[in-house]
Amino acid sequence: MKNIQLLLVLMLFVALHSAAQETACITEQNIHYYPEDVNQSDAYINERCVLDIYYPTDEETFGTIVWFHGGGLTQGQKEIPEALKNKGVCVVGVSYRLHPKVKSPKYVEDAAAAVAWTIKNIEDYGGDSTLVFVSGHSAGGYLTSMIGLDKRWLAEFGVDANQIAG
Template sequence: MEFATVVWFHGGGITGGNKEIPKRLTEQGIAVVGVNYRLYPKVKAPVYIEDAAAAIAWVFKNIDKYGGDPNKIFLSGHSAGGYLASMVGMDKNYLAAHDIDANSIAGLIPFSGHTITHFTVRQERGIEGTQPVIDSLAPLYHVRADAPPLLLITGDRELELLGRYEENAYMMRMMKVAGHKDTRIYEMDGYGHGMTEPAFPLLIEEMRRVVKMTIEDTH
């Protein structure tokens, strides 16, 4: 059976960090693709989102050569990485540039990602980090009923970065209002922004759930 793949984007505020293969995701019967993308201030928005889309497009066009199933590609990442996964999954234009329909993504599983416009994008424009913005560079701006399954995972609302849980909860609510049937949110009680370790099993479980659901739908 062809395996499922998760494309994983590292965190670091779009200003730092490096590609990584989280150890907890290895030896799970899935492929993990760790991605680098160009960082601010060397590039500005939306170049790093375009880089993320190019990497995802490569996986769509090549994973079958390695034994993977192009219908089982999931996007995930922590913090800035969660934001990039969500942006490419929600705004269909980024993958459309590579002749790929974003709805072909099997599922979106961002960890503690911005759903509003990223604070580094706001910084580029001279806007304070405490001032929320929702525009075309916000996943929230692109809520739609036909998006892939969405599992939002954040740390504890009292321990997270400012407003991070709440903006994800708002995304969940607005996806439901838009008519999306498969959006859920997990708040990792007792964990702050660095909540990746306890969240990895949730990512694996979500991938298995969606794959099982897809198999059942085709039979």
């Protein structure tokens, strides 16, 4: 009986300690990452080229992960993956234009615009612009590679690809 009680107390302690470790976060949704004149010039850009930002409120100068969804460049929506939440970092979930409504390289341009927006604006949310990491799943991994390995994409938005932390 004492072993069961000890096990229950230990489990309760672990559960309470884990809950205490969670970071308080805020999510802001549907932020346009292109300038307003670009958003107003194209209804599809205005609809698709938005991001959600999930950031900690009790951390200072945190790192940021820009996350691109998968979907073969033909489908998918921005997301904040559950596995990245409550880690003391910001996560930026990006939506981008999709094929066949647009052709390449429009979605690569969108990815670069979103990362440039993040680098230029993350300090307004408490983040560190030198700690911006870019990642994604499937097609999102492709977009990550394109903007990280070919400097011309980010240069179009006034950002050097070497500013990406990883």
